[in-house]
Amino acid sequence: MKHLLSLSFWCLLGQALFFTPATFAESPKPSSILYENANLLHTSRGEQTANAYMLVTDGRFTYVGTERPDVSEDTEVVNLAGGYVTPGxxxxxxxxxxxxxxxxxxxxxxxxxxxxxxxxxxxxxxxxxxxxxxxxxxxxxxxxxxxxxxxxxxxxxxxxxxxxxxxxxxxxxxxxxxxxxxxxxxxxxxxxxxxxxxxxxxxxxxxxxxxxxxxxxxxxxxxxxxxxxxxxxxxxxxxxxxxxxxxxxxxxxxxxxxxxxxxxxxxxxxxxxxxxxxxxxxxxxxxxxxxxxxxxxxxxxxxxxxxxxxxxxxxxxxxxxxxxxxxxxxxxxxxxxxxxxxxxxxxxxxxxxxxxxxxxxxxxxxxxxxxxxxxxxxxxxxxxxxxxxxxxxxxxxxxxxxxxxxxxxxxxxxxxxxxxxxxxxLERDHELGHLAEGYIADFVVFSENPAQDISNLHSIQKVIQNGTVNAPAAISP
Structure with missing residues (x-):
């Protein structure tokens, strides 16, 4: 016998496929984060929106635009300091x-x-x-x-x-x-x-x-x-x-x-x-x-x-x-x-x-x-x-x-x-790939504009998936 799939994969399969809903603790209440001072790169239409806001609630965009939305006092506010934002x-x-x-x-x-x-x-x-x-x-x-x-x-x-x-x-x-x-x-x-x-x-x-x-x-x-x-x-x-x-x-x-x-x-x-x-x-x-x-x-x-x-x-x-x-x-x-x-x-x-x-x-x-x-x-x-x-x-x-x-x-x-x-x-154009209301909040923030020069990808600052922030790697230019 040669190279059977590792045992850990079958353990993972069992975890992934055979859990019951009772396995999970009660989900936390939806929280909101308002991102401000963003340069949005709307890649599908080749347009940039300056000084924009993105409101993310429970992992999805609930507002994207240039007018500051009304938010509750407990909404976290993150200043992107003019960073350039693409979809994930x-x-x-x-x-x-x-x-x-x-x-x-x-x-x-x-x-x-x-x-x-x-x-x-x-x-x-x-x-x-x-x-x-x-x-x-x-x-x-x-x-x-x-x-x-x-x-x-x-x-x-x-x-x-x-x-x-x-x-x-x-x-x-x-x-x-x-x-x-x-x-x-x-x-x-x-x-x-x-x-x-x-x-x-x-x-x-x-x-x-x-x-x-x-x-x-x-x-x-x-x-x-x-x-x-x-x-x-x-x-x-x-x-x-x-x-x-x-x-x-x-x-x-x-x-x-x-x-x-x-x-x-x-x-x-x-x-x-x-x-x-x-x-x-x-x-x-x-x-x-x-x-x-x-x-x-x-x-x-x-x-x-x-x-x-x-x-x-x-x-x-x-x-x-x-x-x-x-x-x-x-x-x-x-x-x-x-x-x-x-x-x-x-x-x-x-x-x-x-x-x-x-x-x-x-x-x-x-x-x-x-x-x-x-x-x-x-x-x-x-x-x-x-x-x-x-x-x-x-x-x-x-x-x-x-x-x-x-x-x-x-x-x-x-x-x-x-x-x-x-x-x-992926046949997911209705929920992925865009910075727009209702879409899953996957986006990437750069300090320099990758739409002007693709090498600016190396200025990556933040990665957000489902509204959750992930630390980017130390990336060489």
Missing amino acids: FIDTHAHISLGAVSFTIEGNNVEMFADNQLEIAKWNAQKMLEFGITSIRNPGGDTRANLAYKNAQKSGTVIGPRAFVAGSIINTIPFTGLAVGVDNAVSIREAVGYQAEQGVDFIKLYTGLDAEQISLAAAEAKRWELPVIGHLESVSWQVGAERGVNHLVHAMPVSPDLLPAETREEYLAQLRPGNFNWFEWYAAADFESAEVESMIAALVEHNTSVDPTLIVFYNAFYGNQPGVTEHPELMHAHPELVENWRTFFHFNIGWEASDFDKAQQVWPNVQAFVKRLHDEGVLLTVGTDLGNPWVIPGVSYFQEMELLADSGISAFEVLKLATSNGAQV
């Missing part, structure tokens, strides 16, 4: 409980394992919250582990971002602790149905599925009224959008079908196993081609979102640079994960110096493609792929926003991707 951040790609990856070999069989640990989930949760991340989408992993964190956070057992989760990733090859293997219509329906009955928020489909399997899984997810996340490679993004995938992840639309016919055959002839296709596809792609134009049009038509996760690919493309593997903020990543990345699990297995050179040469093409998606009206969000090599909780979220800004997206628009766009993808 949403990381739409965070495998929060993912631990070390390993494998076993028995004869000709190689079996992969992903550990899931409560300790790692709690570590990541606290770090992310310190950097202003108040909500996450966990796009796949062990079903019970992902739901355990979600329910524990909701009940207050764990302090961290609220979570909206997918269960085990559905693929043709099993990966213990991460993905379930399917091989026919019955197993696909069973995999979707089991996760739906357990209470997941999304269904995640992976690269091994063909177009027909994607159609079947998406139809079954729709029957359960669950949105579908797709990590697609051989099947094109256009086909995925047309077959029912609601959300695409990773700025790697590396299907050969999206290459011009005249270069496709040559690309396929030199295709190597491994992650070389990440940069080789970009070297072969023509972003003015009819294939790419049609794909982008399909994403817009079907309102299919894209979560680029630029940081995880930057870390791969520049994985021979000490700025990645010796990043000064690696102390924010769990030590067990860092050790796993150094000794086994990384995305550059088999890469030589020439491969890194080629990858780094096409990196501007990756960023230009993401900017193109944004300009064409594709809904983009901010996600990090937390749990994967060299992704640091919290730190890499700021890196992701900086990479998006480096791609040519304005700072105010990047903040929109991190807040209201994320809320749309």
Whole structure:
């Protein structure tokens, strides 16, 4: 037996799922806090409101505006001293409980394992919250582990971002602790149905599925009224959008079908196993081609979102640079994960110096493609792929926003991707992602304006989740 889920996770699951209301003490009476002298950044519409007030009662905004509201004598008043306020951040790609990856070999069989640990989930949760991340989408992993964190956070057992989760990733090859293997219509329906009955928020489909399997899984997810996340490679993004995938992840639309016919055959002839296709596809792609134009049009038509996760690919493309593997903020990543990345699990297995050179040469093409998606009206969000090599909780979220800004997206628009766009993808736009009356009081305060310069994220002062103040991390510029 190899890498069973830690016992503490099952203890947490019991706490999170099987308590009774009598377990809790009587809730305190609702209290109010009035925040004054705030510069509000309304990210959804790109507007700033100076000298504003926010009244928070029982975890929600009950007033947001420029006139001082009438409040009772026992209302706490907090002067934000002209600080800049954004809605709480949403990381739409965070495998929060993912631990070390390993494998076993028995004869000709190689079996992969992903550990899931409560300790790692709690570590990541606290770090992310310190950097202003108040909500996450966990796009796949062990079903019970992902739901355990979600329910524990909701009940207050764990302090961290609220979570909206997918269960085990559905693929043709099993990966213990991460993905379930399917091989026919019955197993696909069973995999979707089991996760739906357990209470997941999304269904995640992976690269091994063909177009027909994607159609079947998406139809079954729709029957359960669950949105579908797709990590697609051989099947094109256009086909995925047309077959029912609601959300695409990773700025790697590396299907050969999206290459011009005249270069496709040559690309396929030199295709190597491994992650070389990440940069080789970009070297072969023509972003003015009819294939790419049609794909982008399909994403817009079907309102299919894209979560680029630029940081995880930057870390791969520049994985021979000490700025990645010796990043000064690696102390924010769990030590067990860092050790796993150094000794086994990384995305550059088999890469030589020439491969890194080629990858780094096409990196501007990756960023230009993401900017193109944004300009064409594709809904983009901010996600990090937390749990994967060299992704640091919290730190890499700021890196992701900086990479998006480096791609040519304005700072105010990047903040929109991190807040209201994320809320749309979570289907919580009615209660998250905005500074407005009735919304959950998640917000972040900065001493400098991040809508003018994205590097001002590092001036973070306060993080408020559900009206509760959390201390930010000591963040290096």
